[in-house]
Amino acid sequence: MNRRQMLGLAAGGLAAPILRPGRARAQEAWPSKPVTIIVPFAPGSSSDIIARAMAQALQVSSGKGIVVENRPGATGEIGARVVIRAAPDGGLLMHAPISTWAINAALRPNLSYDPTRDFTGLMQTVRTPNVLVVNPDQVPATDLAGFVAWLKQRAGRAAYSSSGVGSSDHLTAEMFKQRTGTEASHIPYSGGGPATTDLIAGNVQFSFQNLGSIAPHIRDGRVRAIVTTASARNLILPEAPTATEAGLADFVVYSWQALGGPPGMAPALAAQVQAACAAALRQPETAKRLTDLGFEIVASTQEAFAGFQREEIARWKDVVQKGRIAPE
Missing domain, CATH: 3.40.190.150 (Bordetella uptake gene, domain 1)
Incomplete structure (x- = not known):
């Protein structure tokens, strides 16, 4: 074997290790850094x-x-x-x-x-699903059919709170109005907390709020649950029917x-x-x-x-x- 052949073999032997670290880095588990x-x-x-x-x-x-x-x-x-x-x-x-x-x-x-x-x-x-909740002192309805009938009777003289324009609870309420042919004024707030506070105070009559945040107020009787927007009843609020169960077909919102x-x-x-x-x-x-x-x-x-x-x-x-x- 001449010198040129030996150098060629040496170069080939050195080339392989250069590629291995690249492959190792590509397969490195995430996270490998903060x-x-x-x-x-x-x-x-x-x-x-x-x-x-x-x-x-x-x-x-x-x-x-x-x-x-x-x-x-x-x-x-x-x-x-x-x-x-x-x-x-x-x-x-x-x-x-x-x-x-x-x-x-x-x-x-x-x-x-x-x-x-x-x-x-x-x-x-x-x-998490939303829950349609009402102020129990202002809304006599205890089920979905009764609530829709009450809203129609009010003919736009009801208001709902939301955690802000474009929030999930805002658009859920708008979709509800479109699906039920009802009217109500939208009062946006800067978050679910103040939206719930004003519902409890009676400044608005209803709201769609996230299950986890509204459940304690339902248990304490400060608001009344009408339906959830879940696909099935939830273990946190098993007594509340879904909107689909209550007659509003395919009204599933998370x-x-x-x-x-x-x-x-x-x-x-x-x-x-x-x-x-x-x-x-x-x-x-x-x-x-x-x-x-x-x-x-x-x-x-x-x-x-x-x-x-x-x-x-x-x-x-x-x-x-x-x-x-x-x-x-």
Whole structure:
């Protein structure tokens, strides 16, 4: 063997190790470094509570730092823009509600992002139904038929509260009006808390509120439950029928949350993130904590979330257009 052949073999032998680290990095488990989860709403919001529960479980299982950072403003748009501009390496994610992932696209024609195109959707994390509740001192009805009859008798002289224009409870009430042929004035508030407070005070007559937040007020008799918007009766409020049971066919609405990352995440990385976060949500202690608050763990696949998100955007666009609803 001559010198040239020996050098050729040596070069070939050195080439192989250069490729191996690249393959090892591609297969490296996520998270391999600290991760930040952006929540585009204030601390204490449902998105924040769920993100922190998931982050805590992830930190325990991975041994890596998982930080939740709140970037509120513009119904989630400010935080969303931060994530869109981030590197698609799994180091920055976003956990946000139905408004950021679907309703904004239906309600705001000048939205600066496309929730289906400008993110890597990872999964729907949780969902919770809304509950139609009334002030028991002002509304005599105890069932859906009686409530619809009362609303029609009032001929627009009733009002409902919501946690804000374009919120899940606002659009649920608008869809209810469209489906039942009833009228009522919308009084928006800056969150579910003040919307519920004014309902209890009698300044409005009814509201659709998330199950977990309204259940204690139902148990204490401060508001009366008429129906839930769930697909089946809920263990937290088993005495309340679903709207479908009560005669309003296919009136199934959930306020939901989802997790996503920047656009362009590698499919293998996205699959790792989805699997790790789904496992964190299903961790028994985490699942019980969230279930006790009224949330149902979904932890969907990426494919299921993509289809569901498209359906939700189309659904709420229809409600917005029929109701001629404008953003604030």
